[in-house]
Amino acid sequence: MKKPLQTKKNSKFTRKQLIILIVCITTGFIIGYSYKLTKNHENRNNSYVEQEESYREDLIHQQERNKELAEELRDLQERLRDYERSFAKDEDKYEHLLEEAEKLRLMLGKIPSQGPGVQVTLNDNEYDPNSTNPNEYIVHESHVFSVINELKISGAESISINGQRLKSNSYIRCNGPVITIDGKHYPAPFVIEAVGDSKTLISSLKIVGGVFDQLLSDNIVVTIEEKNLIQMDSISDEA
Structure with a gap:
């Protein structure tokens, strides 16, 4: 009569282990998934930061180029005024x-x-x-x-x-x-x-x-x- 009781006790112990195993697997999956989400979020943040930095550098470069073009434009306008003044002086000659x-x-x-x-x-x-x-x-x-x-x-x-x-x-x-x-x-x-x-x-x-x-x-x-x-x-x- 003692042997069947021992088999029943062992069956209950196996069910507990299965439940614990499922809980552990689920917990591990949740932890891994959370870590992955956190890592992806950090990567995205880093990517945004790098992209923002790249945009900032491009903007600075364009601003510097705009300054150079503005200076060239002022120089060309001044040269044009010189030509116009010269043309006004020698209008008869040019005609x-x-x-x-x-x-x-x-x-x-x-x-x-x-x-x-x-x-x-x-x-x-x-x-x-x-x-x-x-x-x-x-x-x-x-x-x-x-x-x-x-x-x-x-x-x-x-x-x-x-x-x-x-x-x-x-x-x-x-x-x-x-x-x-x-x-x-x-x-x-x-x-x-x-x-x-x-x-x-x-x-x-x-x-x-x-x-x-x-x-x-x-x-x-x-x-x-x-x-x-x-x-x-x-x-x-x-x-």
Whole structure:
């Protein structure tokens, strides 16, 4: 009868141990979890502190950079005022330079040109069967050159031939009944237009013994017209 009682006592003792074990595990888990939360909280706080410190350093850096930029701005403004004062003193000189620069751009064909001017048309004459040389009745590059040179000397701002504006380094070459201008071929008639003082240009062409008389003596058909408005694109626009 004593043996069953001992088994019952041992069974109760085992249940207590199980309860204590569960309590210990639970307590350990709670303690570990609490420690982890505390550690994460500390890490987050440290991260916030480091981030705040980084922001503070960036702010200080930006403030210093703003000071440098403000000083640069003051320096540039002062230099601008110096230029303005210098420009005010030499205004006439700068206006003259601007006018010269504009003339150079027109001559180089860098900008469009428009204004009054003249139109000179050169055409081949009718061939005389009694003549031994038919070349004496057609337009050659020398005839075109003579007109262009006279127009330039007379102050033409810009010149074109058959609509093609001439550059400072344009080349003109005769090739039978056509002329070649910068690699492009044009047949007669050759229409030469020039922007400038039309009266001055016409007077220089028609001076006694000048270009007009020479062309007529070479059997070239020449017409000279005064134009109220001639428009020419820039070289870049033509390209």
